[in-house]
Amino acid sequence: MDGVILSAILLFWLFLVLSFLNLYSYSKSKETLKVHLNEVALTQAMIREKKRSLFDRMIMFLSRYADDFSAIGERINFYSESPDVEVLLTKAGKPYGLTVARFQGFKIVCVILGFIIGTFLFILGFPFANVLFVTLPFIGFFIPIFLVRGKAKKRQEQLRRDLPDFLDTVSISLQAGSGLDGAIKEVISYYIGPIQEEFSRFIQEIELGVPREKAYLEMLNRNDNQDFQNVIKSLIQGSRLGVPVATTFQNQANEMRRISLEQVKEKAAKASPKVTLITSFLIAPLIMLMILGLIILNMIYGEDSIINLFST
Incomplete structure (x- = not known):
């Protein structure tokens, strides 16, 4: 009987110690x-x-006025049909609080902004103002598309x-x-x-x-x-x-992490020929010109220069 009690006490203390060890490991x-x-x-x-830049704050400010032009933007949907825009915005994480309708309206806001800037440049007589007056509205139309595509790419990369x-x-x-x-x-x-x-x-x-x-x-x-x-x-x-x-x-x-390291090594290997190309066609000729310049200066102004030879 005493042996059973002693065994029970030993088991109790053993489990108690193990519990404290597990609790310590957990903490x-x-x-x-x-x-x-x-x-x-x-x-x-x-x-x-x-990453919270002035450009981002400006985009958020302009997007507030996009809802008024969403119906027009949905009709003019070159490279920006609503199902494709929905997928793109989802991958980008709905940046700037953009919905599909607001995105479509934001295109028109950028077109109007491009037209205003082009008119302003035309009135001031800037060079190529005639070309900018026509092209800036078209550029404004595609800015939201490329902007959201860039956001989607950055988000997936992050x-x-x-x-x-x-x-x-x-x-x-x-x-x-x-x-x-x-x-x-x-x-x-x-x-x-x-x-x-x-x-x-x-x-x-x-x-x-x-x-x-x-x-x-x-x-x-x-x-x-x-x-x-x-x-x-x-x-x-x-x-x-x-x-x-x-x-x-x-x-x-x-x-x-292993794949990322291999990608970094691959990029470094691809950069090596570019560095060699720059060194061969830019740095090496400059060094040769410097050496040639020092030789010419030494021939003209040195102790054994041509001037000293003629003066003697």
């Missing part, structure tokens, strides 16, 4: 996660502050850059014992940008009762970045097969 992992999230959030906030850090952070949170939805919800609160927007919408759809696989497919339709699509496809496959998500995230983050 350390959580602290590491918070430090990493704070660093990422600070970096993201600085990037966002730098999504690719932020994804490895996001996956690492979620992986740490999962290893600390959090569930997938809880880990994503906690991590995205520290992010600013497309990562935060996409996964916030995903969590909201899940909480509203949208099937998980359908929410994943909606994320795929909203973004065309290949790395992001690979992550979402792996999540879909993992939810079907029961693969550990933490391991999947960590492996994909490492793979993305």
